[in-house]
Amino acid sequence: MLKKEIPVLLMLVVTLFSGAQNTTLISENQEPISYATISFGNGNGLFADDAGQFYFTKKLYSDIDSLYISALGYKKLTLSTINLPSTIVLESKVSKLQEIIISGLPKGKFKIEEIEPITHDDYFKCWLPTIESEIAVFFPNESAHIKRLKTLEIPIKVESKNWGDRKQKTSEKRPFSTLFKVNFYENANGFPGEVITYDKIVFIATEKNEDIYELDVLDHNLIMPKEGLFISLQVLGYTDNKGKLLPNKKYQEVKTKRGIVKVSTTFRPLLPFTDDIVEKRTFVKRVFLNGGAWVRYEKENIDNSNLLKAGLNNYGLGFKMEVYKTEE
Structure with missing residues:
Protein backbone atom coordinates (compact mmCIF):
# COMPACT_ATOMS: atom_id res chain seq x y z
CA MET A 1 0.00 0.00 0.00
CA LEU A 2 2.82 2.38 0.94
CA LYS A 3 4.73 1.84 -2.29
CA LYS A 4 1.67 2.87 -4.31
CA GLU A 5 1.21 6.06 -2.29
CA ILE A 6 4.74 7.42 -2.75
CA PRO A 7 4.55 8.02 -6.56
CA VAL A 8 1.19 9.76 -6.10
CA LEU A 9 2.68 12.04 -3.43
CA LEU A 10 5.64 12.89 -5.65
CA MET A 11 3.29 13.63 -8.54
CA LEU A 12 1.32 16.03 -6.36
CA VAL A 13 4.52 17.81 -5.30
CA VAL A 14 5.70 18.16 -8.89
CA THR A 15 2.29 19.43 -10.04
CA LEU A 16 1.96 21.85 -7.17
CA PHE A 17 5.36 23.43 -7.71
CA SER A 18 5.51 23.34 -11.50
CA GLY A 19 4.68 27.05 -11.54
CA ALA A 20 6.91 27.95 -8.63
CA GLN A 21 9.69 30.52 -8.74
CA ASN A 22 13.06 28.81 -8.41
CA THR A 23 15.48 31.36 -6.95
CA THR A 24 19.17 30.89 -6.16
CA LEU A 25 21.12 32.85 -3.54
CA ILE A 26 24.77 33.45 -4.33
CA SER A 27 27.63 35.43 -2.82
CA GLU A 28 29.62 38.18 -4.52
CA ASN A 29 32.13 35.56 -5.68
CA GLN A 30 29.32 33.50 -7.26
CA GLU A 31 29.27 30.79 -4.58
CA PRO A 32 25.87 29.41 -3.51
CA ILE A 33 24.70 30.44 -0.02
CA SER A 34 23.44 27.30 1.69
CA TYR A 35 20.53 27.15 4.14
CA ALA A 36 19.75 30.88 4.18
CA THR A 37 16.60 32.00 6.01
CA ILE A 38 13.72 33.38 3.93
CA SER A 39 11.17 35.00 6.23
CA PHE A 40 7.68 36.11 5.16
CA GLY A 41 7.46 38.73 7.90
CA ASN A 42 4.39 37.10 9.46
CA GLY A 43 5.96 34.43 11.66
CA ASN A 44 6.42 31.98 8.79
CA GLY A 45 9.06 31.28 6.19
CA LEU A 46 11.34 28.68 4.65
CA PHE A 47 15.00 27.88 4.02
CA ALA A 48 17.27 27.67 1.00
CA ASP A 49 18.78 24.26 0.29
CA ASP A 50 22.46 23.27 0.08
CA ALA A 51 22.73 24.83 -3.39
CA GLY A 52 21.25 28.13 -2.22
CA GLN A 53 17.92 27.48 -3.94
CA PHE A 54 14.46 28.13 -2.56
CA TYR A 55 11.01 27.83 -4.08
CA PHE A 56 8.32 30.46 -3.86
CA THR A 57 4.93 30.49 -5.55
CA LYS A 58 1.89 32.73 -5.21
CA LYS A 59 -0.29 29.62 -5.44
CA LEU A 60 0.87 28.66 -1.97
CA TYR A 61 1.68 32.04 -0.48
CA SER A 62 -0.85 34.38 -2.07
CA ASP A 63 -0.78 36.85 0.85
CA ILE A 64 3.01 37.29 0.95
CA ASP A 65 4.25 40.54 -0.64
CA SER A 66 7.83 40.68 0.65
CA LEU A 67 10.67 38.30 1.50
CA TYR A 68 13.26 39.00 4.19
CA ILE A 69 16.46 37.10 3.44
CA SER A 70 19.29 36.54 5.91
CA ALA A 71 22.35 34.32 6.14
CA LEU A 72 25.36 34.16 8.44
CA GLY A 73 28.11 36.46 7.19
CA TYR A 74 25.85 38.43 4.82
CA LYS A 75 23.80 41.62 5.00
CA LYS A 76 20.04 41.18 5.27
CA LEU A 77 17.96 41.81 2.17
CA THR A 78 14.28 42.66 1.62
CA LEU A 79 12.67 41.88 -1.74
CA SER A 80 9.22 42.20 -3.26
CA THR A 81 7.65 38.91 -4.34
CA ILE A 82 6.59 40.58 -7.61
CA ASN A 83 8.98 39.65 -10.44
CA LEU A 84 11.27 37.78 -8.08
CA PRO A 85 14.64 37.31 -9.86
CA SER A 86 16.06 33.87 -10.54
CA THR A 87 19.39 34.82 -8.94
CA ILE A 88 19.98 37.02 -5.89
CA VAL A 89 23.41 38.22 -4.80
CA LEU A 90 23.87 38.77 -1.06
CA GLU A 91 26.50 41.28 0.06
CA SER A 92 29.04 40.00 2.58
CA LYS A 93 29.60 41.86 5.85
CA VAL A 94 32.51 42.18 8.24
CA SER A 95 32.49 39.15 10.52
CA LYS A 96 33.20 39.00 14.24
CA LEU A 97 33.88 35.29 13.94
CA GLN A 98 37.65 35.60 14.36
CA GLU A 99 37.09 37.25 17.74
CA ILE A 100 35.13 34.21 18.93
CA ILE A 101 37.64 31.51 17.97
CA ILE A 102 39.80 31.22 21.09
Missing part, protein backbone atom coordinates in the same frame (compact mmCIF):
# COMPACT_ATOMS: atom_id res chain seq x y z
CA SER A 103 42.50 28.76 20.06
CA GLY A 104 43.89 26.66 17.26
CA LEU A 105 44.09 22.90 17.09
CA PRO A 106 45.05 21.36 20.43
CA LYS A 107 48.21 19.27 20.65
CA GLY A 108 49.46 16.54 22.94
CA LYS A 109 47.79 13.66 24.76
CA PHE A 110 44.06 13.60 25.41
CA LYS A 111 41.35 11.38 26.83
CA ILE A 112 37.75 10.98 25.69
CA GLU A 113 35.08 12.25 28.05
CA GLU A 114 31.34 12.14 27.54
CA ILE A 115 28.34 14.13 28.63
CA GLU A 116 25.79 11.37 28.32
CA PRO A 117 22.57 12.01 26.41
CA ILE A 118 19.22 11.39 28.09
CA THR A 119 16.44 9.66 26.17
CA HIS A 120 13.22 7.70 26.71
CA ASP A 121 10.39 6.07 24.74
CA ASP A 122 7.45 8.22 25.82
CA TYR A 123 5.97 9.94 22.76
CA PHE A 124 4.05 12.41 24.93
CA LYS A 125 7.23 13.67 26.59
CA CYS A 126 8.81 14.81 23.34
CA TRP A 127 9.29 18.13 21.59
CA LEU A 128 7.63 18.30 18.16
CA PRO A 129 10.12 20.14 15.89
CA THR A 130 8.71 22.82 13.60
CA ILE A 131 10.32 24.93 10.91
CA GLU A 132 10.04 28.20 12.81
CA SER A 133 11.62 26.91 16.03
CA GLU A 134 15.25 26.37 17.02
CA ILE A 135 16.21 24.65 20.27
CA ALA A 136 19.56 25.17 22.04
CA VAL A 137 21.18 23.53 25.07
CA PHE A 138 23.85 25.20 27.23
CA PHE A 139 26.95 23.31 28.34
CA PRO A 140 29.25 24.96 30.90
CA ASN A 141 33.02 24.58 30.75
CA GLU A 142 33.85 22.94 34.06
CA SER A 143 37.65 22.82 33.86
CA ALA A 144 40.64 24.68 32.43
CA HIS A 145 41.57 21.80 30.10
CA ILE A 146 41.36 22.33 26.35
CA LYS A 147 38.40 20.41 24.97
CA ARG A 148 37.56 19.64 21.35
CA LEU A 149 34.14 18.32 20.42
CA LYS A 150 34.29 14.86 18.86
CA THR A 151 30.70 13.67 18.35
CA LEU A 152 27.26 14.94 19.24
CA GLU A 153 24.94 12.40 20.89
CA ILE A 154 21.48 13.50 19.72
CA PRO A 155 18.41 11.87 21.34
CA ILE A 156 15.57 11.26 18.88
CA LYS A 157 12.33 9.29 18.78
CA VAL A 158 11.54 7.98 15.32
CA GLU A 159 8.45 5.82 15.90
CA SER A 160 4.91 7.09 15.57
CA LYS A 161 2.90 7.27 18.79
CA ASN A 162 0.87 4.13 18.02
CA TRP A 163 3.87 2.03 16.97
CA GLY A 164 3.84 0.04 20.20
CA ASP A 165 0.21 -0.96 19.62
CA ARG A 166 0.95 -2.66 16.33
CA LYS A 167 0.71 -6.44 16.46
CA GLN A 168 2.94 -7.25 13.52
CA LYS A 169 6.59 -7.05 14.55
CA THR A 170 7.61 -6.99 10.91
CA SER A 171 5.48 -3.95 10.08
CA GLU A 172 7.48 -1.24 8.40
CA LYS A 173 7.79 2.12 10.11
CA ARG A 174 6.36 5.06 8.22
CA PRO A 175 9.27 6.46 6.19
CA PHE A 176 10.53 10.02 6.52
CA SER A 177 13.75 11.92 5.85
CA THR A 178 14.31 15.14 7.80
CA LEU A 179 17.21 17.55 7.40
CA PHE A 180 18.55 19.17 10.59
CA LYS A 181 21.08 22.00 10.89
CA VAL A 182 23.37 22.16 13.92
CA ASN A 183 24.53 25.54 15.21
CA PHE A 184 27.08 26.45 17.89
CA TYR A 185 26.85 29.69 19.87
CA GLU A 186 29.02 31.45 22.42
CA ASN A 187 27.65 32.14 25.90
CA ALA A 188 26.48 35.77 26.03
CA ASN A 189 25.44 36.43 29.63
CA GLY A 190 23.57 33.15 29.88
CA PHE A 191 21.95 33.29 26.41
CA PRO A 192 23.05 32.06 22.97
CA GLY A 193 25.23 34.78 21.44
CA GLU A 194 27.44 34.96 18.35
CA VAL A 195 27.99 31.84 16.25
CA ILE A 196 31.23 29.94 16.86
CA THR A 197 31.55 28.54 13.33
CA TYR A 198 30.09 29.38 9.92
CA ASP A 199 30.54 25.76 8.82
CA LYS A 200 27.33 24.26 7.48
CA ILE A 201 26.82 21.27 9.78
CA VAL A 202 23.76 19.23 8.85
CA PHE A 203 22.46 15.69 9.19
CA ILE A 204 19.50 13.68 7.95
CA ALA A 205 17.42 11.58 10.34
CA THR A 206 15.14 8.80 9.05
CA GLU A 207 12.86 6.13 10.50
CA LYS A 208 15.84 3.74 10.41
CA ASN A 209 17.84 5.62 13.04
CA GLU A 210 18.28 4.43 16.61
CA ASP A 211 17.33 6.39 19.75
CA ILE A 212 20.66 8.25 19.74
CA TYR A 213 21.95 9.82 16.53
CA GLU A 214 25.74 10.16 16.65
CA LEU A 215 27.08 13.05 14.56
CA ASP A 216 30.84 13.34 13.98
CA VAL A 217 31.97 16.99 14.27
CA LEU A 218 35.70 16.45 14.88
CA ASP A 219 36.78 17.90 11.53
CA HIS A 220 35.16 21.24 12.41
CA ASN A 221 37.71 21.75 15.22
CA LEU A 222 35.21 23.11 17.72
CA ILE A 223 37.03 24.14 20.89
CA MET A 224 34.99 24.60 24.06
CA PRO A 225 35.10 28.32 25.04
CA LYS A 226 35.97 29.05 28.67
CA GLU A 227 32.46 30.49 29.22
CA GLY A 228 30.82 27.33 27.84
CA LEU A 229 28.76 27.03 24.66
CA PHE A 230 25.29 26.44 23.29
CA ILE A 231 24.54 23.65 20.80
CA SER A 232 21.31 23.95 18.83
CA LEU A 233 19.14 21.92 16.46
CA GLN A 234 17.07 23.50 13.72
CA VAL A 235 14.73 21.66 11.35
CA LEU A 236 15.14 22.67 7.70
CA GLY A 237 12.46 20.34 6.30
CA TYR A 238 11.82 16.99 4.67
CA THR A 239 14.15 15.79 1.91
CA ASP A 240 13.92 13.55 -1.13
CA ASN A 241 15.87 10.28 -1.39
CA LYS A 242 18.97 12.22 -2.48
CA GLY A 243 18.95 14.48 0.58
CA LYS A 244 17.64 17.59 -1.22
CA LEU A 245 15.11 19.75 0.58
CA LEU A 246 11.57 19.28 -0.69
CA PRO A 247 9.60 22.45 -1.44
CA ASN A 248 6.76 21.58 0.91
CA LYS A 249 4.52 24.22 2.42
CA LYS A 250 5.70 24.69 5.98
CA TYR A 251 2.33 25.44 7.58
CA GLN A 252 -1.36 24.66 7.29
CA GLU A 253 -4.17 27.22 7.16
CA VAL A 254 -6.97 26.35 9.57
CA LYS A 255 -10.33 28.16 9.52
CA THR A 256 -11.49 29.32 12.95
CA LYS A 257 -14.08 31.78 14.29
CA ARG A 258 -11.30 34.35 14.49
CA GLY A 259 -10.34 33.78 10.85
CA ILE A 260 -7.55 31.82 9.20
CA VAL A 261 -4.90 30.57 11.61
CA LYS A 262 -1.55 29.38 10.28
CA VAL A 263 -0.36 26.27 12.10
CA SER A 264 3.26 25.25 11.61
CA THR A 265 3.95 21.76 10.26
CA THR A 266 5.61 19.38 12.71
CA PHE A 267 8.45 17.14 11.59
CA ARG A 268 9.72 13.77 12.74
CA PRO A 269 11.79 12.63 14.53
CA LEU A 270 10.65 13.99 17.88
CA LEU A 271 13.09 15.20 20.54
CA PRO A 272 12.71 13.56 23.99
CA PHE A 273 12.62 16.00 26.95
CA THR A 274 13.69 15.16 30.49
CA ASP A 275 13.40 16.26 34.12
CA ASP A 276 16.70 14.57 35.06
CA ILE A 277 18.65 17.83 34.62
CA VAL A 278 18.34 20.22 37.56
CA GLU A 279 19.45 23.39 35.76
CA LYS A 280 17.26 24.97 33.10
CA ARG A 281 19.75 24.71 30.23
CA THR A 282 17.35 24.61 27.26
CA PHE A 283 16.50 27.71 25.21
CA VAL A 284 14.18 28.17 22.23
CA LYS A 285 13.47 30.82 19.64
CA ARG A 286 11.05 31.38 16.79
CA VAL A 287 13.27 31.93 13.79
CA PHE A 288 10.72 33.93 11.80
CA LEU A 289 9.21 35.92 14.67
CA ASN A 290 10.26 38.41 17.38
CA GLY A 291 13.57 38.99 15.66
CA GLY A 292 14.67 35.46 16.46
CA ALA A 293 15.06 36.31 20.17
CA TRP A 294 16.04 33.45 22.48
CA VAL A 295 14.06 32.62 25.63
CA ARG A 296 14.77 30.12 28.35
CA TYR A 297 12.42 27.13 28.16
CA GLU A 298 10.38 27.65 31.32
CA LYS A 299 6.80 28.44 32.31
CA GLU A 300 7.51 32.15 32.73
CA ASN A 301 8.31 32.42 29.00
CA ILE A 302 6.29 29.68 27.29
CA ASP A 303 2.48 29.45 27.32
CA ASN A 304 0.44 26.25 27.10
CA SER A 305 3.33 23.79 27.04
CA ASN A 306 2.39 20.26 28.08
CA LEU A 307 6.08 19.49 28.55
CA LEU A 308 6.53 22.31 31.03
CA LYS A 309 3.32 21.37 32.83
CA ALA A 310 4.87 17.93 33.34
CA GLY A 311 8.09 19.47 34.69
CA LEU A 312 10.14 18.67 31.57
CA ASN A 313 12.43 21.66 31.09
CA ASN A 314 15.37 20.23 29.19
CA TYR A 315 16.40 18.43 26.04
CA GLY A 316 18.94 15.73 26.92
CA LEU A 317 21.55 16.44 24.25
CA GLY A 318 25.00 14.96 24.91
CA PHE A 319 28.43 14.83 23.32
CA LYS A 320 31.88 13.26 23.44
CA MET A 321 34.99 15.41 23.56
CA GLU A 322 38.75 15.18 23.48
CA VAL A 323 40.11 16.54 26.76
CA TYR A 324 43.78 17.54 26.48
CA LYS A 325 46.28 17.29 29.29
CA THR A 326 47.27 20.65 30.74
CA GLU A 327 50.89 21.53 30.09
CA GLU A 328 52.99 21.73 33.25
